[in-house]
Amino acid sequence: MRTRTRPLSALVAALALLLAGCTGDGDRDPGGPVTLRFQSLAWQEESVEVNKALVKEWNADHPDVKVEYVQGSWDSIHDQLLTSFEGGEAPDIIHDASDDLADFAYGGYLADLTDLLPERIKSEIPQRSWETTTFGDGVYGVPFLQEPRVLVANADWLKRAGVRIPTPEHPWSWAEFREITERLSGHGRYGVAWPLKEPVSATLNLSLSAGGQLFHRGADGKVTIRFGTGDQVVPRTIHDQANTDGSASPTTLGSGGSDTLPGFFGGRYAMVPLGFSYRQQIAQQAPKGFDWQVLPAPAGADGLAQGVSPQTLSIAADSPHQREAAEFIDFLLRPKNMVRLALGDWMLPTGTEALKDPALHTSEHDWATGTALAGHLRPAPAQSVRGYPEWKDKVATPAFQEYYSGAIGLGELRERLERDGNLVLARYQR
The missing domain is CATH 3.40.190.10 (Periplasmic binding protein-like II)
Incomplete structure (x- = not known):
């Protein structure tokens, strides 16, 4: 059987159409x-x-x-x-x-x-x-x-309590922040509501202020996790506010930022740590006459440093x-x-x-x-870490959620972040 040969021009035209379809x-x-x-x-x-x-x-x-x-x-x-x-x-x-x-x-x-x-x-x-x-x-x-993470506060509440109002020049320390939230709490009201549905980035980014690093790159370029003293300041503060002092609402730990706003407007929480852009929702949704203000997040050994x-x-x-x-x-x-x-x-x-x-x-x-x-914003600790999304989803998020809820202690949190976390990262660094 003879095969009919297509002209070269037809082949070129067909190839052009094919390439056009691929490149979109x-x-x-x-x-x-x-x-x-x-x-x-x-x-x-x-x-x-x-x-x-x-x-x-x-x-x-x-x-x-x-x-x-x-x-x-x-x-x-x-x-x-x-x-x-x-x-x-x-x-x-x-x-x-x-x-x-x-x-x-x-x-x-x-x-x-x-x-x-x-x-x-x-x-x-x-x-x-x-x-x-x-x-x-x-x-x-x-x-x-x-956007930095800031404290959005009920200005009237803080004024009535007579607490020192922090500024970027004179922020609260993490210890002072804990003391003030305890002072503002009682009778079914809380000094702070932490919305930690996604706890990892908030915890790691704020931990830079206390000298936290968590991810450490060796001379061979490989990254390992070490949950050191600086890494523990922020998690311990949140854990103790929720589980020891009773100054942080335990019901908001699994909430998103927007979920906390009705309680904030209703006078249930004095402060909510949120991204700076949440001001738009607050400005649009706050009841008439509600006086709110933005305060810098607490500072640690490294000042107001914060990961973004x-x-x-x-x-x-x-x-x-x-x-x-x-x-x-x-x-x-x-x-x-x-x-x-x-x-x-x-x-x-x-x-x-x-x-x-x-x-x-x-x-x-x-x-x-x-x-x-x-000027205080720094690269988030996990920026260049390969495997970070998997580590965050499979290891860090459940570990932090259980720690903040009081289900596990600091030692178990550290073991899971380091042991399970390093196993995940190792697969990406072979």
């Missing part, structure tokens, strides 16, 4: 503009509006490089990205958090931005922020928004238009635009020029208190 929306059509997909995780109304407005402004000025806004969700971002990377459908520009990037960076899914970013943006953002997105010899995200995992912008390694994607990121993070993004999310920008903006230094909603903490 990022390719430029003949005579048409480049289309970049920007997946944003903005969720608050103000933040979504700002992001969409900036995309619209870019598109108006760049007819040859169009950006398509894609809405993502914080709730499912890791699994969604993993699926899209493996399926070749990842967006060109990716909004995420720095503590979610390590496995994607080491896995080759993200582009190294070292030679893609302009000098302006490199110098605008401090080195300590760049450390949160540096893995090995490459930079795999631009850190642009960050900034929000980031990355570029997919498979994006056919990495240079154009980097230009869009540069536009999005110009100082004035970074301020707009920060105000929309009620967070702090990482850029030094953006942090100087007067809008971030007002007394309204205590913006000035948060901005005063920016």
